[in-house]
Amino acid sequence: MWRFFFLAGLTCLFLDHVFTVDDVKKSGKRELVYLQLLTTNGFHAPLSLYPNDENTEDDWPEGMGLLTKLGKLQQYEMGKFLRKFYHHFITSDPGEVDAFSSFEDRSTIGLVTLMASLYAPTEEWEFLPGFKWQPTVLCYMEKKDIHDWNLAAVLSAMRLSNGFRPPPCATISFEMYKQDEEYTVRALFFNLTNPEMGADQDPHPLLLEGCTEYCPLASFVRFFAPVIPEYKKLCGKKIKDPEDVDMEAETTLIHMYADLKAWTTPLPM
Ligand SMILES: *[C@@H]1O[C@H](CO)[C@@H](O)[C@H](O)[C@H]1NC(C)=O
Numbered sequence: 001m002w003r004f005f006f007l008a009g010l011t012c013l014f015l016d017h018v019f020t021v022d023d024v025k026k027s028g029k030r031e032l033v034y035l036q037l038l039t040t041n042g043f044h045a046p047l048s049l050y051p052n053d054e055n056t057e058d059d060w061p062e063g064m065g066l067l068t069k070l071g072k073l074q075q076y077e078m079g080k081f082l083r084k085f086y087h088h089f090i091t092s093d094p095g096e097v098d099a100f101s102s103f104e105d106r107s108t109i110g111l112v113t114l115m116a117s118l119y120a121p122t123e124e125w126e127f128l129p130g131f132k133w134q135p136t137v138l139c140y141m142e143k144k145d146i147h148d149w150n151l152a153a154v155l156s157a158m159r160l161s162n163g164f165r166p167p168p169c170a171t172i173s174f175e176m177y178k179q180d181e182e183y184t185v186r187a188l189f190f191n192l193t194n195p196e197m198g199a200d201q202d203p204h205p206l207l208l209e210g211c212t213e214y215c216p217l218a219s220f221v222r223f224f225a226p227v228i229p230e231y232k233k234l235c236g237k238k239i240k241d242p243e244d245v246d247m248e249a250e251t252t253l254i255h256m257y258a259d260l261k262a263w264t265t266p267l268p269m
Contacts, residue, residue, distance in 0.1 A: 028179070028180065029179065030177045030178075030179040030184070030214070031177060031178055031179070032088070032089050032175055032176070032177055033176055033177065033178045034175070034176035035086065035089055035090075035173060035174070035175055035176070036173065036174045037082065037171055037172070037173045037174075038151060038154060038171065038172045038173075038174075039078065039114070039151070039169060039170070039171040039172075040150065040151045040166055040168065040169060040170050040171075041067065041071065041075070041106055041107060041110045041168065041169070042067055042070070042071030042072065042073070042074030042075045042078070042110055042113075042168045042169050042195070042196075043067070043068055043070045043071035043074060043168045044065060044066055044067045044068060044071050044106045045060035045062060045063065045064050045065055045066055045067075045068055046060070046064065046065070047064060047065045048064060048065075049064075063105075065104070065105070065106055066105055066106050066109065067106050067109050067110055067113070070196060071106075071110070071168065072109070072110075072113045073196045074168050074169045074195045074196045075110045075111075075113040075114040075169060076113050076114065076116060076117050077117070077195055077196055077197070077198040078114060078169040078171065078190075078195045079113070079114035079115065079116065079117035079118035079119075080117040080118075080120075080198060081190075081195070081198065081199075081200065081201060082118055082171070082190075083117060083118050083119075083120070084200075085200075085201075090118070091122075092119055092120065092121050092122045092125050092134070093125065094119055094125065094134055094135070094136040094137070097115075097119065097136060097137075098137065098139065099111055099115055099136060099137065099138045099139065100138075100139050100140065100141050101138060101139075101140060101141070102140070102141055103140055103141075108138070111138055112138065115136050115138070116133055119134060119136050120132045120133065120134075121133070121134040151166045151170055151171075151172060152165065152166060154172060155172070155189075155206075157224070157227045158187070158206060158208060158223075159208075159209060160189075160206050160207075160208075166191055167191050167192065167193045167195070168195060169190075169195040170189070170190065170191040171189075171190040171191075172187060172188070172189055172190075172206065173187065173188045173190070173203070174186075174187050175187075175188070176217070177214060182216070183216070183217035184214035184215060184216055184217060185214070185215050185217055185220040186205065186213055186214050186215065187205070187206035187208070187215075188203035188204065188205055188206065189203055189204040189205075189206050190203045191204070208220065208223050209223070210223075211223070
């Protein structure tokens with residue numbers, strides 16, 4: 001069984017993991033079996049100065065377009081918070097995670113910074129005793145799709161855009177639960193204005209039209225089918241009809257999430 005974790009936005013990350021006996025749930029309990037996180041970058045320097053800008057490039061020592069110290073702190077604190085929030089699911093085993101970032105340097109740096117705290121090693125993973133950092137594999141998303149990768153686009157695909165640009169490090173999590181043989185998906189939105197404060201966040205549940213907080217997987221897939229370009233091509237091999245989704249729940253969802261970038265449509269940044 002896959003356990004799959006994907007963190008994206010302008011930065012992203014994947015995880016796969018073979019379940020052990022310990023992971024087998026007791027009957028009747030709703031258990032998180034799959035998690036995907038999409039996240040935006042922390043605060044970064046402007047891409048360029050505007051005419052008559054009082055600031056000079058020297059005012060942005062990290063470089064134009066790159067994360068400032070504040071932005072790095074935001075990413076780091078967000079990773080720490082997410083680790084705490086999902087402590088029952090995320091371990092510090094670096095083999096369980098695949099992390100993806102877009103090609104922009106700020107995304108790579110943001111991802112490295114976030115992973116530093118999200119996958120800070122517990123003692124068994126430390127390669128230097130007491131050193132609370134470990135390397136993890138990072139990958140890039142396909143270049144052609146980068147431009148349309150952003151959180152606001154995902155929110156608008158969910159018809160849940162509140163019209164505002166998401167704050168730094170805003171994150172959407174998609175949690176897939178299994179209860180007996182039933183799959184449900186819950187989506188949460190973490191959008192605190194000042195993630196650098198490291199405060200606990202009370203996420204907003206993102207309720208799809210016609211769905212409850214724990215949305216039956218079949219309804220979830222049905223909701224997204226029209227907004228996923230080439231849906232048939234992506235998912236058609238596995239499901240002829242979204243009604244059949246429970247049969248192939250995990251495979252389907254993994255495919256869906258792997259191609260999540262296809263949900264998004266170009267939006268101005
Ligand atoms: C966070 O998202 C919720 C739900 O869309 C919205 O009501 C709230 O205003 C947002 N907060 C910020 C700081 O963007």
